[in-house]
Amino acid sequence: MRSAPSLESRQHSHVFDEGDPLAERNTRWAVGLTAAMMVAEIAGGWRFNSMALLADGWHMSSHALALGLAALAYGAARRFARDPRFAFGTWKIEVLGGYTSALCLIGVALLMAWQSVQRLLAPAPIHYDRAIALAVAGLLVNLACAWLLRDGHDHGHGPHHDLNLRAAYLHVLADAATSILAILALVGGKAWGAAWLDPLMGLIGAGLVGAWAWGLLRDSGRVLLDAEMNAPVVEEIREAIAEGPVEAAICDLHVWRVGKGNYACILSLVTAEAADPDVFKRQLELHEELAHISIEVNRTCTVPVS
Known part of the structure; x- marks a missing residue:
């Protein structure tokens, strides 16, 4: 008589996502680059009196934190992948990281808008040449981080599937956008004496960041709440x-x-x-x-x- 299969033979793995070591490693590189540029932009924004540059620096500081959170989420998901306490694996740790990053982005957008309104109401002289040079350096760092976190590092799934990577990518993309806006504002202010362009670009940047954050918050929240019955x-x-x-x-x-x-x-x-x-x-x-x-x-x- 054939014996019944043992309990062990009926068990199966609940690791449904093996993670992305390359994305994790490149996210860590992006953290270092972003943190270094953050310090330079905040210091330069205060010294050169540029609201656009200062907003970009504070914006970058939150991104350094959020990118660090993304890297920690990858590490935690990998570390606890076979922990029996997680009934369906640890992938949602990464999603939780993306959701938290979206909340950080919303906070950044509100801070940028507040500081820009203050600067519109109380304008101050700007040291254009040095502020422009620093903003260009910031843009180059953002582009380097975006290259590290580009779509191809998700093995064909794309950033819409890896919400943690998408969050990190959106953070550096938002940084790049605000750097471009800062450069445009500073160049325009220097050429035409339009100092109001600096805080205006800060408000536009806040709107862009807020819109991107809302999309990420919606998509990651849907996964965390298991709202997938329309898939x-x-x-x-x-x-x-x-x-x-x-x-x-x-x-x-x-x-x-x-x-x-x-x-x-x-x-x-x-x-x-x-x-x-x-x-x-x-x-x-x-x-x-x-x-x-x-x-x-x-x-x-x-x-x-x-």
């Missing part, structure tokens, strides 16, 4: 069950994300005749994004059939 894979599950060889109705369906492009699925079915859950599981395994599938088959349904 395309949900309709694919319904179609696969409806088109299968065994007639079945869905009693209950739960789908949520457990990795960059991976989903878990809990499915309760009701059938007119006895059926093996493995039949339905094989149907769903054709969808590669379903990394974890749990199915129960009943002859009656205790919840409304969907």
Whole structure:
């Protein structure tokens, strides 16, 4: 007689996302570059009396913090990847890092707007030449960080799947945008004597940063709250069950994300005749994004059939 499979043989890994060591390493490089430029811009902004340069420096300081948070999130997700306390792996540590970075971005946008309004109401003389040189240096550092965190480092998934990398990338992109605005404001102010351009560009930069932060906050929050029932894979599950060889109705369906492009699925079915859950599981395994599938088959349904 063949013995029943042991408990160990039925166990399987709950590591659904192996992380991205290259993205983690390059994020750490971006932290160092950003922190160094942050100190230079804040000091230069105060010394040369440029609101645009100072706003860019404070903006960069929050990004240094947020990039550091992104690097820590990668490290924590890797360190606790096989910790049994995490029922569906540690990928959401990275998502939490992205969500927190979005909150930092919103704070930066509000700070930039406040400081810019103050400078509009109380203008001060600006040392244009040295401020422009420092702003250009800041832009070069931002471009170098953006290159480190570019899309290709996510192994084809793109920044919209790796929300932690997307957060880091948006931070340096926001830095680059505010550096460009600072340069335009300083050049315009020097050429036309329009000192009001400096705080005006600070307000425009605050608007851009706020918009990017809201998008990241929305997307990462959706993942953290498991608000994934409008994902395309949900309709694919319904179609696969409806088109299968065994007639079945869905009693209950739960789908949520457990990795960059991976989903878990809990499915309760009701059938007119006895059926093996493995039949339905094989149907769903054709969808590669379903990394974890749990199915129960009943002859009656205790919840409304969907």
